Amino acid sequence: MSATFNSVDPRTGLPGASYDEASTADVEAAVAAAEQAFAHPALRERGTRAAMLRGAAARLRAAGDEIVATAEAETGLPEFRLRSELERTAGQLEAFAAVLDAGDYVDAILDSPDPDATPIPRPDVRRMLVPIGPVAVFGASNFPLAFSTAGGDTASALAAGCPVVVKGHPSHPGTGELVAREVRGAVADAGLPEGTFAHLLAAGIEVGEALVDAPAIAAVGFTGSTAGGRAIADRAAARPNPIPVYAEMGSINPIVVTDAALAARADAIADGLVASVANFGGQLCTKPGVVFVPGGAAGDAFAQAVAARLDETEPTVLLNERLRDALDAAVDRLAETEDVRPLGTAAPFSGDGYRHQPAAYEAPAAAVATGSPLLEEHFGPVVLLLRYLDRDELLGAVGRIEGQLTGSVHAQPEDDAELLGLLTDLLAARAGRLVYDGFPTGVAVTHGMHHGGPYPATSAAGHTSVGMTAIRRFLRPVAWQNAPAAVLPPELQDDNPLGIWRRLDGELTRDPVPS
């Protein structure tokens, strides 16, 4: 008899449906099937993979009502957000299909032979990216769709040609199962082997550990806490054959507000900040956790405005009991930290379900030290305003921030050109994305979007988990030297039958190799 666990409605704390816990035998079976699928010729056809991704998108949209209703009951996220997230998830699958249509994601490079080259003759070298092998994906708690079962990690790995074994997040098992049903359907519709995609559910950690340890797994995608991501990265690094872990982890997403910006549009910034902090319970990797606000009267008024708006916001539903407990504990620690004072007056939430009263705190920027508790992440609707008295205090504190997903600046370019340059340099050195006069939440899925950053924001600063270049995580180069035409993949053949962009003797071109 297998173990089971229940979903929980975080709005009430009441249990929902029961789900079978996957076993380590299930992990073995899924990975073995994935390994077989990886060797299947159908998975190498980019047209087949594109059709599967588009099929999955269409199926997810068709099953949208059922998926959204289930996700609502499992996460407490509002319907409009989940509908938007479903569309984003479907659109992401389709965007990767378009990347396959274009075909140049393989980064083909062809070098002509040159028998007279020095110091040694140059052979014919043709290189492209190929899929690395079966990929393990850990679904996120906070994005039941876009960063979970058929989210960005899964979409980009499947697009690359890598079978995927998902460890679904136990906070939204029913949602995961519904999405997995549709992906399996799309895999079957496209004529791909069953092992192309698997979805395992478990509340414990053994299944995830077995997945990271499975010899045939070639890489891991993860979205979650720094502690969770680091544990997986450490485990993967200790394997007999270490594998890369692409973990998108914690971030406090600092925002800087300059004097000039405050003078020009304090109200609009306060509105945007409150939405960015409190929407969806502040449970976003890109939620701003610290905001640098000038000292003085204008800054005081801004801080009071933010606090008042957060006070007026209803307590927000958190995803599960563990997150709620962790947030409560982290906020208690913050409130007790020297130099920190609460800005609002709303009472803490008490009642049914897992909720938290949105709140702002304040501390002097001068108190920020490297590794300071003031720079800890609070995953939920909480923000810390760091008040700076002058430019040196601001730049000094920003310079003590560790790796981040994002860094934002609200400034008036006319007034603050030099400051803006200095802040840009400081933030570019420690963040993956710089946002100007805006807020980091709401990550658009575009070709060039970068959702990553230096440790501890991620475990692999060279890569992104959002945007079209996310596919590169699951590819590796192979070079063919003096290969007969018959063994060359179409991407590398003389006549460029796919018409893709290639680098030929250093120049980008769609032309065939001159004969």
Added chain:
Amino acid sequence: MSATFNSVDPRTGLPGASYDEASTADVEAAVAAAEQAFAHPALRERGTRAAMLRGAAARLRAAGDEIVATAEAETGLPEFRLRSELERTAGQLEAFAAVLDAGDYVDAILDSPDPDATPIPRPDVRRMLVPIGPVAVFGASNFPLAFSTAGGDTASALAAGCPVVVKGHPSHPGTGELVAREVRGAVADAGLPEGTFAHLLAAGIEVGEALVDAPAIAAVGFTGSTAGGRAIADRAAARPNPIPVYAEMGSINPIVVTDAALAARADAIADGLVASVANFGGQLCTKPGVVFVPGGAAGDAFAQAVAARLDETEPTVLLNERLRDALDAAVDRLAETEDVRPLGTAAPFSGDGYRHQPAAYEAPAAAVATGSPLLEEHFGPVVLLLRYLDRDELLGAVGRIEGQLTGSVHAQPEDDAELLGLLTDLLAARAGRLVYDGFPTGVAVTHGMHHGGPYPATSAAGHTSVGMTAIRRFLRPVAWQNAPAAVLPPELQDDNPLGIWRRLDGELTRDPVPS
């Protein structure tokens, strides 16, 4: 008083000049200077970096006689090889300068804003690659120039804009010092800060460990043994902030010879193989360690021809005592392995210096199991011929090979089309470079050359240590969202002032952003 160590002439075993051992204080000072240099605006100017790389190349050529003579005495490698390696090293520095001229290595991607995009409005997103920070480079024993002080790791890291701290290999300290002198000269000539480049010498492991641990080091490049590379990768993974290690490690570089190829050109293959195995003491990462040879009379004759030619080859000089001892031990283990028999009759080397008699051994391919001692690397002029009786035995044995830098096939395409396809698939799944009707040694430096492969050939299968894409190891993406023009790097500005290739709304173009 600081510790010292001596270089050793491996041709005689006699000590040469004495060198000061670097201290961990020297590591701290070098890394601190590198961190300062990384923040220096001059290092961000790609023209300045290109001038520095070209200056280093010119200086190395000008000092060629001195460098080659020193390297000859420290490594026992022949003058013609060292002159070729020096030219390769200089050419590599210049090739990276050309990459900087072209400028599109930053992989610029620009996405236009779209307020009507669903499910959320799309901002203006511009993304490019930026340097990651100071890089530690471990010089290799076997390439005193091309994979050492100013070798590919150093050249690509400096090209990327990352300061470099080299831990020179103690097998060729004088060579390293001379090369470092020229690089320092080129750094000064270009007006770059002194901390851009440092060279530390040590015979012990403490300096290397301190370098890997140094908080400001952002990545490590390494060429050497699997044990050495793995130790560094493990250490880097255990840092408070883990960093990537690009270690190019062991490989047995399997070669398959088909019946048809043997029938067509056994003699030429034997000649090429013997050179590839024995040249430069067989001390190349790409030296073929195992060759799959058909059973039967033609294969027997081939095996005898290879053995006879190796017997006729003079004992080759090995780089140092440690390598010699390791090779002797590994060959003893091989000779004592069940199913293995020696093919040649030459006596083992005895005499002055560190040398080894080139030799071939033979075993049945059917005896190859996963993790078999038959698939161990022997770093030196030794090759194991694996005799296969039929296609299944061949494909079965090749399928048990772990990650490799290269895999080669000698075949006649007309006769072996299906076999060639199967071998290509098997080798592409486990090797970074496939060589047809040739030998893997002699890695040309080209745009698309790939010198990498799945573990244990490297610690990072997604990257290469040779070829122009090696620069990607030392870059990470940053995205600018809705950024004012004043803060955008030239690569991302509307009018494309550098004229580089960029991906604009998904399409590659050199055009400016339409206004």
